[in-house]
Amino acid sequence: MAVAQAKIDALAARLDALDLPHGGFTRAARAEALARLRATGLPHRRDEYWKYTDPASLIAAAAPAAALFDGQEPPVFDTIDRLRLVFVDGVFDAEASDDPALAGVEICRLAEADAADIHWAKSVYGVLEARGQDPVSRPLAALNTAAATDGVLIRATGRAAKPVSLIYLHKSETSDAILHHCVRVEGGAELTLLENGPAAARFNKVLEVDVAAGGRFHHVRAQGRDHERRAVTHCFARVGEGALFKSFTLTANGQLTRNETVIEIVGDNAVAHVAGAALGDGRHGTFHHDDTVFVTHDAEACESRQVFKKVLKNGATGVFQGKILVKPGAQKTDGYQISQSLLLDDDSQFLAKPELEIYADDVKCSHGSTSGAIDETALFYLRSRGVPLEEARALLVLSFLADAIAEIEDEAIQQEITSRLEGWLARRR
Amino acid sequence: MALEENLEVREGVDRETVETVQNMGSYKYGWATDIEMEFAPKGVNEDIVRLISEKNGEPQWMTDWRLAAFRRWQKMAEPRWAMLNYPAIDYQDQYYYAKPKSMAEKPKSLDEVDPKLLATYEKLGIPLKEQMILAGVEGAEDAGERRVAVDAVFDSVSVGTTFKEELKKAGVIFCSISEAIREYPELVQKYLGSVVPQSDNFFATLNSAVFSDGSFVYVPPNTRCPMELSTYFRINAENTGQFERTLIIADKGSYVSYLEGCTAPKRDTHQLHAAVVEIVVLEDAEVKYSTVQNWYPGDEEGRGGIYNFVTKRADCRGDRSKVMWTQVETGSAITWKYPSCILRGDDSQGEFYSIAIANNAQQADTGTKMVHLGKNTRSRIVSKGISAGRAQNTYRGLVSMHPKAANSRNYTQCDSLLIGDKCGAHTVPYIEVKNTTSRVEHEATTSKVDDDQLFYCRSRGMDEEEAVALVVNGFCRDVLQALPMEFAMEAQSLVAISLEGSVG
Numbered sequence: 003m004a005v006a007q008a009k010i011d012a013l014a015a016r017l018d019a020l021d022l023p024h025g026g027f028t029r030a031a032r033a034e035a036l037a038r039l040r041a042t043g044l045p046h047r048r049d050e051y052w053k054y055t056d057p058a059s060l061i062a063a064a065a066p067a068a069a070l071f072d073g074q075e076p077p078v079f080d081t082i083d084r085l086r087l088v089f090v091d092g093v094f095d096a097e098a099s100d101d102p103a104l105a106g107v108e109i110c111r112l113a114e115a116d117a118a119d120i121h122w123a124k125s126v127y128g129v130l131e132a133r134g135q136d137p138v139s140r141p142l143a144a145l146n147t148a149a150a151t152d153g154v155l156i157r158a159t160g161r162a163a164k165p166v167s168l169i170y171l172h173k174s175e176t177s178d179a180i181l182h183h184c185v186r187v188e189g190g191a192e193l194t195l196l197e198n199g200p201a202a203a204r205f206n207k208v209l210e211v212d213v214a215a216g217g218r219f220h221h222v223r224a225q226g227r228d229h230e231r232r233a234v235t236h237c238f239a240r241v242g243e244g245a246l247f248k249s250f251t252l253t254a255n256g257q258l259t260r261n262e263t264v265i266e267i268v269g270d271n272a273v274a275h276v277a278g279a280a281l282g283d284g285r286h287g288t289f290h291h292d293d294t295v296f297v298t299h300d301a302e303a304c305e306s307r308q309v310f311k312k313v314l315k316n317g318a319t320g321v322f323q324g325k326i327l328v329k330p331g332a333q334k335t336d337g338y339q340i341s342q343s344l345l346l347d348d349d350s351q352f353l354a355k356p357e358l359e360i361y362a363d364d365v366k367c368s369h370g371s372t373s374g375a376i377d378e379t380a381l382f383y384l385r386s387r388g389v390p391l392e393e394a395r396a397l398l399v400l401s402f403l404a405d406a407i408a409e410i411e412d413e414a415i416q417q418e419i420t421s422r423l424e425g426w427l428a429r430r431r
Numbered sequence: 432m433a434l435e436e437n438l439e440v441r442e443g444v445d446r447e448t449v450e451t452v453q454n455m456g457s458y459k460y461g462w463a464t465d466i467e468m469e470f471a472p473k474g475v476n477e478d479i480v481r482l483i484s485e486k487n488g489e490p491q492w493m494t495d496w497r498l499a500a501f502r503r504w505q506k507m508a509e510p511r512w513a514m515l516n517y518p519a520i521d522y523q524d525q526y527y528y529a530k531p532k533s534m535a536e537k538p539k540s541l542d543e544v545d546p547k548l549l550a551t552y553e554k555l556g557i558p559l560k561e562q563m564i565l566a567g568v569e570g571a572e573d574a575g576e577r578r579v580a581v582d583a584v585f586d587s588v589s590v591g592t593t594f595k596e597e598l599k600k601a602g603v604i605f606c607s608i609s610e611a612i613r614e615y616p617e618l619v620q621k622y623l624g625s626v627v628p629q630s631d632n633f634f635a636t637l638n639s640a641v642f643s644d645g646s647f648v649y650v651p652p653n654t655r656c657p658m659e660l661s662t663y664f665r666i667n668a669e670n671t672g673q674f675e676r677t678l679i680i681a682d683k684g685s686y687v688s689y690l691e692g693c694t695a696p697k698r699d700t701h702q703l704h705a706a707v708v709e710i711v712v713l714e715d716a717e718v719k720y721s722t723v724q725n726w727y728p729g730d731e732e733g734r735g736g737i738y739n740f741v742t743k744r745a746d747c748r749g750d751r752s753k754v755m756w757t758q759v760e761t762g763s764a765i766t767w768k769y770p771s772c773i774l775r776g777d778d779s780q781g782e783f784y785s786i787a788i789a790n791n792a793q794q795a796d797t798g799t800k801m802v803h804l805g806k807n808t809r810s811r812i813v814s815k816g817i818s819a820g821r822a823q824n825t826y827r828g829l830v831s832m833h834p835k836a837a838n839s840r841n842y843t844q845c846d847s848l849l850i851g852d853k854c855g856a857h858t859v860p861y862i863e864v865k866n867t868t869s870r871v872e873h874e875a876t877t878s879k880v881d882d883d884q885l886f887y888c889r890s891r892g893m894d895e896e897e898a899v900a901l902v903v904n905g906f907c908r909d910v911l912q913a914l915p916m917e918f919a920m921e922a923q924s925l926v927a928i929s930l931e932g933s934v935g
Binding site: 050330331333343345346347348349350351352353354355356357358359360361362363364365366367368369370371372373374375 | 512514832834837847849850851852853854855856857858859860861862863864865866867868869870871872873874875876877878879
């Protein structure tokens, strides 16, 4: 009872610090989210779903301060031709952004569109998030739906001419950003969404993606390298018949990151892949990275894949909570899940909970999870071929992460991510 | 019974064949013994706890220990995290103590035991007639038959323990726990609750307060227990919960293999069984603990059946100690059971082999915990879950590598097999790694009975049920092989019987 009360009290304190927008077409969704939130309260350390990650700093009334990072390096994706939309500490920067006109895509800002009562995004905003609240509640996503100040609404009606790129800059040490994006990929359309940057001292982001039958959606993100930033992100996806959903996340640094991906496969023959590579070094304070994934199969002959790799050192913590739920009747499901960690020292830890919940008999589901140190034999082999120790280590770390990076379909983007990793690994010597 | 008579007269039919056919496809231990019982009043309170303690002739420290547990239990909430769906249990609506009237005076030897009780165990296939077996020892050993000492627990009391004297010669103490509390208080006081503390969890705490009997084993240093030890639990009385407590202590360099079996009559109401098993393994000692759990599973509609909430834990305290859990779980309406290993000593080893079969309306949530604390500790988990009918089967496990458990290894394999499209198979593993030098590997798969394998068997002339039984036995082979021989045979036929009627 004490815990339940603490969760409600935390919510009251958090809501006091917020100025809740009224909303236009989002009004009903915001009110509903708030009502759900009042019933559950905010997450608590004692919640089973937060067993391995302490949500205290994510739910605090004010954002804990985070110093800015000066990596003296060009931002990720700079080499990629893309449409840029820039947010500074959660506020849209029109000057720094490109003109949002792009063949095959309609783009508008949530803050502007929300003045109207009618919008295509009404069928997405807060709708997929609400569906993702069962069987496990995700109060921070509900908080986002109720309190989001801005975001982008993207509707792909054809093949997008180039990727849409969301750039999140962090310029204030105490910023607290809440952004909510909605994406709808219409039947037969295709869109690539890129995201990069730390966004704010504390960032709460929700991305809702509705992929209609035959649509294709690619998502690649690089979370900012500011050591002290904190982020909780949710991606809610609904994947239709024969559609494709692919998401990859690269995380290096950040004091606390919780990335939740909730995928609901509703059409037959659909494919959903979600992958992540995280490099954590605890020497700048703490590094705590949590990937929480929930994939629901509710259609026949669908494929899902989860590939998560973590490299941890100096007291870093890696968490993986993944679940595949196969509903009754979702026959011919092919579900796969792998979570692996490479621990580079004794202070670091890997905590995993890979779950399967299956109610159909003609399925193929498997999961694997491993944890261990760098393979000494492989290291010896490389050294005996004349590769210096540190370089050999970096090589083995890269090869460990390779399976996750291979989930990126676009070769140029895959190359960009790989070269960034090589650079970071080289400079860490 | 009438059927039996009819069949018996038919000529040319082997009596054994008739029995086998009759036993197929049904729960064969579902009969009840009609015997006069003495009950404590229904429900649980401090007076009942005191009464149980008094009935067992316990010293004051034991009564106090029970009362402390009971007071704690009253403040605890029943855990609901398992993937089990059952109506609330009314803890005041059952008997916590039931004892055959004929046991009012504790029999001095097996000869004095009520013949009705002996007949019950005879019918279960557990002979309590030590003399006869002893008489036939020479011949039996030649035939490759091994001797097994049995402690038989009937509802709340231990009926008798065989081979006590012979075991005593080897220095092994094997008796009921109530007797151990009276005869060996220093051992009990030292180890009871040291592996599963009073406050461990809701069901273990309830057990600490009201356990009525159970088995006690002490194997002295450098002793290999001369025979397998076994406890057979039988619930007979209606509306009665069984709460037994087992304590096994393997002193330095010793070895013991322990078997546990359980059955209950068919009843329309659910019955509660909340046991605690504590195993202490000292330096270089080894304990094998095998269970064939065959409590009444309820009927096809889910009426009746045992609610089985069990806490089993082994503490590998000494260096190079080893414990091996093997379980075949085919019975119970609800199974909530996680035999665990605390690998405290350096180089200690824990193994867990499990087959859990759930058919009809059964629900099983079972698995293990491997807690690696010492250096170079090893653990291995092989779990096979089979679901059929409308059953739900969950593997739930924890593998934890503490920062000081350098160079430790764990290998986990959990496979699930689904028969039919209305059942469920779930896997909930927790993996916590807190040092670099340890290696943890976890694999899990879920599949259905392979059509190609079935087709092959059918094309060789087997009927469908036989074919499924064969494929399932192949699926379980890794675990069946870990069982002692007598158990393996029984388990193998149980696997086939439990799935009877699940195909087609």
